[in-house]
Amino acid sequence: MLASIILIAFVISVASIIGPWLVDFIGESTEDATERGEKDIECTYAGLHVRGVTEEQNENTTLSAEVENVGDIDLSDFWVELTYEDASIESMRPEGYEEELVKGSRRVFSVDIDTTGDVEKLRVFSADCPTEASDEIKGIHFDVV
Numbered sequence: 001m002l003a004s005i006i007l008i009a010f011v012i013s014v015a016s017i018i019g020p021w022l023v024d025f026i027g028e029s030t031e032d033a034t035e036r037g038e039k040d041i042e043c044t045y046a047g048l049h050v051r052g053v054t055e056e057q058n059e060n061t062t063l064s065a066e067v068e069n070v071g072d073i074d075l076s077d078f079w080v081e082l083t084y085e086d087a088s089i090e091s092m093r094p095e096g097y098e099e100e101l102v103k104g105s106r107r108v109f110s111v112d113i114d115t116t117g118d119v120e121k122l123r124v125f126s127a128d129c130p131t132e133a134s135d136e137i138k139g140i141h142f143d144v145v
Helices: 002-043
Strands: 048-057 061-069 078-084 089-092 106-113 119-126 134-138
Touching: 048 119, 061 078, 061 119, 078 106
Parallel strands: 048 134
Antiparallel strands: 048 061, 061 106, 078 089, 078 119, 119 134
């Protein structure tokens, strides 16, 4: 009888300590999952199209990609990713990467690189929706400006 009273008291004291933390944890987890779900739904309406790539050789080699926002949401936080023939990947921020690209509009993103001879693929994406708001050109044939 005494053992069961002590056990009940122990369970109540542990529950009073863990209970508030558990409620906060569940609330935060639910909120995080809701935010991720809303972002995933929004990203289904995202889309980019790389219309062409040009190469300009001055002091540096500059690659410029004309990109069109073909989705239904505005995008920002852009990256250019180059894949080389040796399978190495270089990611860089183009000029104006933080500026918003409004749906339906186009912009040219430029990056300076060391060489273009071994670039196999150029990919442009928005970190807002990196999977859906992405396009690439493989087997690049540069128009030299």
